[in-house]
Amino acid sequence: MAGLISYGGYVPRYRLNCMAIFGAMGWINPVTLTVARGEKAVGNFDEDALTMAVAAGMDCVRGFDRCGIDAVYFATTTAPFKERLNANIVASALGTREDVRSADYTASLKAGTTALLSALEFTAAGGGSRALVCAGDQRLGKIGSVQEMLFGDAGAAFLVGEENVIAEFKGSYSTAHDFVDHLRGANSLYDRMWEDRWIREVGYGQFIAEAVAGVCAKLGMTAADFDKVVYPCTYGSTRRKIDRGMGFKEGAVQDDLLAAVGDSGAAHPLLMLAKALEDARPGEKILVVGYGSGCDALVFEVTEAITALGKDRGVSRWLARRAELDNYLKYIVWRRLIQADMGMRGEFDLETRWSLIWRERKAMLGLHGGICRACGTQQFPPERVCANPACGAVDSMDLVYLADRGGRVFSYTGDMLAASYDPPAAYGNIELGGGGKMLMDFTDCTADDLEVGMPMEFSFRIKLYDPKRDVTNYFWKAVPALQEVG
Amino acid sequence: MAEGIKDKVAILGMGCTRFGERWDMGSDDLLVEAFGEAMEDACIEKKDIQAAWVGSHITEINIGKGGVYVANALHLPRVQVTRAENFCASGTEAFRAAVYGVASGACDIALAIGVEKLKDTGYGGLPNYPGFGQEFLYYLPMATGPGFFAQLATAYASKYGIPMEKVKETMARVSWKSHRNGARNPKAHLRREVSMEQIIGSPMIAYPLGIFDCCGVSDGSAAAIVTTPELARKIKPNQELVKVKALQGSVSSGEEYVGDLWDGVGIPTTREASRKAYAEAGIKDPRREISMMEVHDCFSITEMCTMEDLGISPNGGAAEDIAAGFFDLDGELPCQPDGGLKCFGHPIGASGLRMLYEMYLQLLRRVPEERQVKDPEIGLTHNLGGHPAQNVCSIAIVGL
Numbered sequence: 001m002a003g004l005i006s007y008g009g010y011v012p013r014y015r016l017n018c019m020a021i022f023g024a025m026g027w028i029n030p031v032t033l034t035v036a037r038g039e040k041a042v043g044n045f046d047e048d049a050l051t052m053a054v055a056a057g058m059d060c061v062r063g064f065d066r067c068g069i070d071a072v073y074f075a076t077t078t079a080p081f082k083e084r085l086n087a088n089i090v091a092s093a094l095g096t097r098e099d100v101r102s103a104d105y106t107a108s109l110k111a112g113t114t115a116l117l118s119a120l121e122f123t124a125a126g127g128g129s130r131a132l133v134c135a136g137d138q139r140l141g142k143i144g145s146v147q148e149m150l151f152g153d154a155g156a157a158f159l160v161g162e163e164n165v166i167a168e169f170k171g172s173y174s175t176a177h178d179f180v181d182h183l184r185g186a187n188s189l190y191d192r193m194w195e196d197r198w199i200r201e202v203g204y205g206q207f208i209a210e211a212v213a214g215v216c217a218k219l220g221m222t223a224a225d226f227d228k229v230v231y232p233c234t235y236g237s238t239r240r241k242i243d244r245g246m247g248f249k250e251g252a253v254q255d256d257l258l259a260a261v262g263d264s265g266a267a268h269p270l271l272m273l274a275k276a277l278e279d280a281r282p283g284e285k286i287l288v289v290g291y292g293s294g295c296d297a298l299v300f301e302v303t304e305a306i307t308a309l310g311k312d313r314g315v316s317r318w319l320a321r322r323a324e325l326d327n328y329l330k331y332i333v334w335r336r337l338i339q340a341d342m343g344m345r346g347e348f349d350l351e352t353r354w355s356l357i358w359r360e361r362k363a364m365l366g367l368h369g370g371i372c373r374a375c376g377t378q379q380f381p382p383e384r385v386c387a388n389p390a391c392g393a394v395d396s397m398d399l400v401y402l403a404d405r406g407g408r409v410f411s412y413t414g415d416m417l418a419a420s421y422d423p424p425a426a427y428g429n430i431e432l433g434g435g436g437k438m439l440m441d442f443t444d445c446t447a448d449d450l451e452v453g454m455p456m457e458f459s460f461r462i463k464l465y466d467p468k469r470d471v472t473n474y475f476w477k478a479v480p481a482l483q484e485v486g
Numbered sequence: 487m488a489e490g491i492k493d494k495v496a497i498l499g500m501g502c503t504r505f506g507e508r509w510d511m512g513s514d515d516l517l518v519e520a521f522g523e524a525m526e527d528a529c530i531e532k533k534d535i536q537a538a539w540v541g542s543h544i545t546e547i548n549i550g551k552g553g554v555y556v557a558n559a560l561h562l563p564r565v566q567v568t569r570a571e572n573f574c575a576s577g578t579e580a581f582r583a584a585v586y587g588v589a590s591g592a593c594d595i596a597l598a599i600g601v602e603k604l605k606d607t608g609y610g611g612l613p614n615y616p617g618f619g620q621e622f623l624y625y626l627p628m629a630t631g632p633g634f635f636a637q638l639a640t641a642y643a644s645k646y647g648i649p650m651e652k653v654k655e656t657m658a659r660v661s662w663k664s665h666r667n668g669a670r671n672p673k674a675h676l677r678r679e680v681s682m683e684q685i686i687g688s689p690m691i692a693y694p695l696g697i698f699d700c701c702g703v704s705d706g707s708a709a710a711i712v713t714t715p716e717l718a719r720k721i722k723p724n725q726e727l728v729k730v731k732a733l734q735g736s737v738s739s740g741e742e743y744v745g746d747l748w749d750g751v752g753i754p755t756t757r758e759a760s761r762k763a764y765a766e767a768g769i770k771d772p773r774r775e776i777s778m779m780e781v782h783d784c785f786s787i788t789e790m791c792t793m794e795d796l797g798i799s800p801n802g803g804a805a806e807d808i809a810a811g812f813f814d815l816d817g818e819l820p821c822q823p824d825g826g827l828k829c830f831g832h833p834i835g836a837s838g839l840r841m842l843y844e845m846y847l848q849l850l851r852r853v854p855e856e857r858q859v860k861d862p863e864i865g866l867t868h869n870l871g872g873h874p875a876q877n878v879c880s881i882a883i884v885g886l
Contacts, residue, residue, distance in 0.1 A: 415633030
């Protein structure tokens with residue numbers, strides 16, 4: 001029986017207090033005070049929907065064989081590329097094989113649950129033994145808008161398959177409505193909404209009930225059967241009304257994470273599900289609804305296997321790794337909504353050499369180094385000639401995936417001269433786990449946080465953005481290793 | 487075993503512009519200035535030059551590729567002119583090529599000239615450029631010189647268990663000393679003495695390097711005309727011969743960048759180049775035999791680590807020598823008697839030749855008393871280009 005094998009989450013380090021947004025921009029639309037609650041997660045300047053999906057994917061597949069993954073799906077409404085399959089970048093970063101099924105699921109907030117359904121059906125239909133769904137979203141509200149308050153950045157991921165499932169897939173029910181509560185045209189940066197009351201009553205109010213009723217009828221269940229209920233709804237009062245009307249079990253409805261993360265779009269139902277699985281017990285029944293141009297309702301039953309998975313993944317530990325972004329303008333600059341002076345080094349032309357990127361793809365996207373067959377020396381990047389002076393063997397490299405190994409700080413600096421969206425730019429040498437060194441960017445830290453010998457892990461990030469040609473290039477950066485929470 | 491370059495070539499004449507913000511000068515003007523002084527000193531005519539090499543690094547704002555720009559600017563008489571580019575070693579590379587040309591017997595008189603016009607870049611510090619190849623744009627941080635070299639300091643503090651305040655103090659002593667020397671040199675860019683407090687308290691550029699730990703961005707040009715000792719004696723019978731004792735270099739193998747063997751504070755290329763240079767020059771105890779040095783003090787921490795790499799100070803012992811005034815003008819082994827990169831700035835292609843110019847003047851006792859090194863016999867110059875983990879090092883030893 002198909003089901004979830006593993007889960008992963010990702011919430012970026014920086015959180016922006018919604019009152020800070022209101023303090024800066026509330027003057028233009030005072031009604032935003034009504035949603036100015038809690039804080040929202042904000043991706044660093046080098047994060048986007050894709051990098052957060054990768055981060056969640058890394059969290060999810062830790063301890064699993066990457067080569068056993070047969071499909072990689074990426075769900076988002078804010079893909080960095082309209083044409084160039086984003087899922088393939090995700091797959092490469094996660095070090096999967098190249099003979100995998102890949103697809104982007106997009107254009108709806110239920111893209112995450114739809115991708116998950118496709119993955120479940122892919123494995124159930126014998127398409128492959130394991131499929132990975134990685135979702136990430138980084139939606140933009142106009143400066144001073146309600147959406148700006150509501151939207152937060154996050155990622156979530158699920159490994160799906162037929163064996164050793166931690167939550168068995170029981171069935172689903174989907175609806176498709178061209179209900180335009182909000183939309184973003186092909187050339188628009190910002191979300192645009194229709195009237196709130198209509199969205200609350202006809203949108204969330206009717207469609208979620210319809211989907212829950214549908215799946216219950218299909219599976220012969222009632223709303224009260226579910227131990228955990230996961231669905232997004234940004235309207236608190238509507239949510240309470242739905243909860244009461246559906247007759248969910250007391251305490252079953254999961255925290256919507258709005259106050260801590262914000263609405264992370266296509267990733268949100270999956271983020272909530274990942275969070276719910278952290279303390280799920282065998283036998284529990286979980287209902288997940290993805291809402292957006294209709295609904296997907298999915299039902300899972302938790303198995304004994306969940307106790308063996310361990311607690312070293314999910315959402316809580318990312319939530320605990322929190323740093324306040326105390327400057328609203330920093331957020332606006334990081335999202336490139338206004339131009340700040342980066343100095344002349346920031347104007348360096350960054351035209352991408354695509355044939356070079358293709359040749360180097362294993363090293364650049366998947367952080368593959370080489371291990372010399374002749375002498376065993378690990379090195380990055382993998383080159384034709386072994387760098388060990390005592391060896392020097394030619395064409396002797398076996399590729400090795402380094403992204404999940406991390407390392408330790410060997411040397412570092414915080415550079416005020418280098419062009420950076422978050423100066424001083426921290427970078428330095430990392431001693432790689434397994435041997436060798438790498439000079440690389442550090443992120444999610446300042447030079448003050450660093451010391452020689454400190455453990456670091458690797459995070460897939462935006463390396464360069466070429467504004468002239470609208471091209472994002474990615475590479476790995478070192479971040480202080482996440483401490484376990486609790 | 488090759489017999490080496492020792493005493494096979496003499497410096498016939500040298501020239502050097504004032505370094506600084508030469509807003510009214512282009513690269514061509516600077517070349518003319520340095521070349522003019524060198525020619526006058528060498529007592530030859532332009533037609534006597536049989537080959538030329540040009541040290542230059544940043545092509546885009548400077549002299550472009552190849553040697554055509556320089557040949558045209560100086561109107562050299564249709565001799566072969568080649569651009570020598572090797573990061574910060576470019577000036578010394580041009581010198582090496584000219585010296586090898588003469589030593590091989592391929593020519594009698596050759597010109598080495600270096601130039602860089604950094605003030606036309608618009609940058610404070612060096613501009614971005616993919617110095618290690620395009621693919622490294624996608625791997626390496628968009629780092630700057632200070633950021634690359636600052637890592638020596640964090641690694642040094644960790645390796646020797648020295649508190650960063652102490653490292654900062656030692657680095658400051660390096661800059662303090664160079665400013666004292668540079669203040670007395672009319673060709674230096676920065677000509678003010680600075681206090682230890684000013685240096686330590688200066689704004690941070692790349693932790694832990696403050697602005698006074700960094701050399702300046704300057705324009706400049708320097709030139710050398712080299713020939714055989716026999717011809718030199720004939721052309722300038724009244725000048726003591728300044729001869730080339732050694733010219734050695736070393737480029738990173740890639741081991742430092744990817745390997746585990748490197749300690750992150752010693753620069754293996756400097757160690758290798760100096761070992762070879764001492765052997766070529768017949769120097770057994772560099773700490774005692776070398777009279778003076780101009781080393782690549784792009785940053786104060788670089789000079790500090792270089793003292794250990796050159797075998798002058800024991801590993802971990804540079805701080806003690808620096809504090810004791812060992813490298814001061816009146817110390818046992820004066821280092822940067824002209825003020826160094828710290829006060830001259832670093833027009834990359836010119837720096838190596840500027841260092842040789844100082845050694846040449848000192849050996850011929852042509853510097854004013856207040857800056858004259860006592861009884862100099864052997865001078866060493868050292869350049870380090872790239873960054874600590876991936877670099878080129880060049881060393882020249884000249885002497886009487």
